[in-house]
Each structure stands twice: as C-alpha cells, then as structure tokens.
Amino acid sequence: MRRIICFLLLIALLPFNLAIGETPTMEKEVTQEIQKPSGNILITNVFVDTELRQALRDISAQAGINIIADNTVQGWVTADLKDVPLEKALEIVLAGGGYTYKWMGNYYLVGLPDIKSSTFNSITSTEHIKIKYLDARSIAGLLSDFYTPYIKVDPVNNIITITSSREIIERIKQDIARLDKPMKQVIIETVVLEISETGGQSLEGSFGITLPVGEPATTTGTAGLDYSYLGGIVFSLDAAQKIWFKLKALVEEGKANVKASPKISTLDGKEASIELG
Incomplete structure (x- = not known):
C-alpha cells in the first residue's frame, strides 16, 4: 500500500513541474520592452509659429512613435527640418522653451525639468560625480545658482549627485571637469x-x-x-x-x-x- 501512494504522488507532481518550467518563457514574451528607435528615422517638416504641442503631434505622426507632452509644455516654435534624425528634431523644437525628452520604453515623454513638475522624476536621470582633487562643497559653491535645485553634496565621500535632464547633467559635468583640477604645490x-x-x-x-x-x-x-x-x-x-x-x-x-x-x-x-x- 505504501508503494502505491508514493507512485501516485510522483505522477501528481510531474505535471506541476512542467507547468512551472513553461511560465518564464510566456512572461518574457509579454514583458519584452520595445527598443529605442534607431537614428534612421528622419523628420522633414516646416514649422512657422506653430503651437508646440501641434509640432510634436506632427513629428509623432511622421515618425510613427507616440510622443506624450506633459502639462508644462506650451508655446510656439518656428523651425525648418529637413532629413533630421528624430531625437535631433525633438531637441530643436524643444530648445526654445527649455524642455527635454526621455525615451520611456515605447514612447517619448516631453516636459520641463522642473522639480515642481509632476513628471520630474520620470523625465530626469541621476548621476554621481566623484570629485578627485578639490572639496565637493567648494565645487558646488562655484557652480551657477541655477543648478542648485539639481545637486546634492556628500561631504563624507566627496561626491556631487546630480538629478536633472541629460542636457543639464552634461553641462554640470563639464563645469565640474573644468574646476576639479589638481592644485599646484x-x-x-x-x-x-x-x-x-x-x-x-x-x-x-x-x-x-x-x-x-x-x-x-x-x-x-x-x-x-x-x-x-x-x-x-x-x-x-x-x-x-x-x-x-x-x-x-x-x-x-x-x-x-x-x-x-x-x-x-x-x-x-x-x-x-x-x-x-
């Protein structure tokens, strides 16, 4: 009688193990992220005093990719685009208002990199800069006051943390590189x-x-x-x-x-x- 019970348990567990093995494959197919658009998507259009949201809609339609503007996006744009890569086209039409964009997996999100904006955490990135030669607090004090809301200083590890759009991050990194140089003895x-x-x-x-x-x-x-x-x-x-x-x-x-x-x-x-x- 004991042998029969063990045999039945083995048969009952076998289908269960097979089902578990198939689950990751199905999940991978469902959650697979759409890759970022290649640079081969070119935009050709002429905007003359065009409402900025309308310009983004036109670019979205031509590229075949969703471009979502948050509530901060407003204004007008004049630009002549001819065979301009998609992301470069976005940079051009958004430059006048200080807006930025970020690829969110299957669409672009456009907004203002303002800490008061509801989409700030979504359209920004964070980088940690290790200061090599000077004091991190001294470096932070020499940066423009405009960048103050985007930086934090770790005096213990001598690190400056930047949370902002990629454009502002790159500008701050350039300024830090010019300041953080070994002093003469x-x-x-x-x-x-x-x-x-x-x-x-x-x-x-x-x-x-x-x-x-x-x-x-x-x-x-x-x-x-x-x-x-x-x-x-x-x-x-x-x-x-x-x-x-x-x-x-x-x-x-x-x-x-x-x-x-x-x-x-x-x-x-x-x-x-x-x-x-």
Whole structure:
C-alpha cells in the first residue's frame, strides 16, 4: 500500500513541474520592452509659429512613435527640418522653451525639468560625480545658482549627485571637469641670518637699503622696498633673487651666519605660516 501512494504522488507532481518550467518563457514574451528607435528615422517638416504641442503631434505622426507632452509644455516654435534624425528634431523644437525628452520604453515623454513638475522624476536621470582633487562643497559653491535645485553634496565621500535632464547633467559635468583640477604645490623656504656690521653695510650699498638701528621702524629704501627692521623686508621676486645671491655670498665670506632655514609646503592660494621659537 505504501508503494502505491508514493507512485501516485510522483505522477501528481510531474505535471506541476512542467507547468512551472513553461511560465518564464510566456512572461518574457509579454514583458519584452520595445527598443529605442534607431537614428534612421528622419523628420522633414516646416514649422512657422506653430503651437508646440501641434509640432510634436506632427513629428509623432511622421515618425510613427507616440510622443506624450506633459502639462508644462506650451508655446510656439518656428523651425525648418529637413532629413533630421528624430531625437535631433525633438531637441530643436524643444530648445526654445527649455524642455527635454526621455525615451520611456515605447514612447517619448516631453516636459520641463522642473522639480515642481509632476513628471520630474520620470523625465530626469541621476548621476554621481566623484570629485578627485578639490572639496565637493567648494565645487558646488562655484557652480551657477541655477543648478542648485539639481545637486546634492556628500561631504563624507566627496561626491556631487546630480538629478536633472541629460542636457543639464552634461553641462554640470563639464563645469565640474573644468574646476576639479589638481592644485599646484608651493614650497616656501625661510632663512634666518645673523649679519655682521660689515655685512650689513655691504648689503646697503648693493640695494639702497638702510637698516635702522635701535627701535623698530618702517621705511622705504631707494629701491622702493617697504620693510621694517624686525618685521622683515617685502620686495619683488626679482629683488628677492638678487638679495638672496648677495646673502649667500656674505655667508661664504663669513660675514653672515645662518641660524635657521625652515621650509613649508602648501597648495597654491592657501595660507601657510612658519613659527620660529
């Protein structure tokens, strides 16, 4: 009796397994997505002060593809299209109003990429841009205020997220690429010298600088260099190089003694400080 029951169960399960195996094939046929139209569909038409929705209907009829405009689409268009690829034709007629389009699987959806629009999530895409060299918040602050509603900044991972139409995304990516470049590194070297009286006199004669004695004072030498006795000398790069060569000569002659020569590196445009105790 037990053998007969097992045999019957096997027969009962066999058709069930076969039915399961056939289900995915049928589902695949039903849900198969229509591919995006090829670039071989060309549009030829002339629009003169044509209502924008009517122009989209004419393009739709010629292409044989549904083009759905949301409630934001309005206005007029004038354009002369001759053998223009379908998507290029859409770009031309929509450009004046700032509208965009997106392929939705078996039709085009047209609308305004405005976060207040009911179709914003449908006609937009999202991209994440990893900032390589600068701070993501700094980059975002340099972008046009027009893009503010479309971007979010992740300061932890240094990422800028863009949600908008493909046109706006591409423009923001171009702006980011121009901004996100490695900054130049600057090395600052400071030399602290103790100069003898004769060495100081030699320096004055070479550059027209008179080093005051006694209390600190600020003055201007004949070379046009502003300086203070304890605060240091401020001069142009050319003058600095000349003075540096002269100071090295004084050290070699024993008329000056190097007390310290600290260095510090920083990025171009960033402040850096050296403290001597």
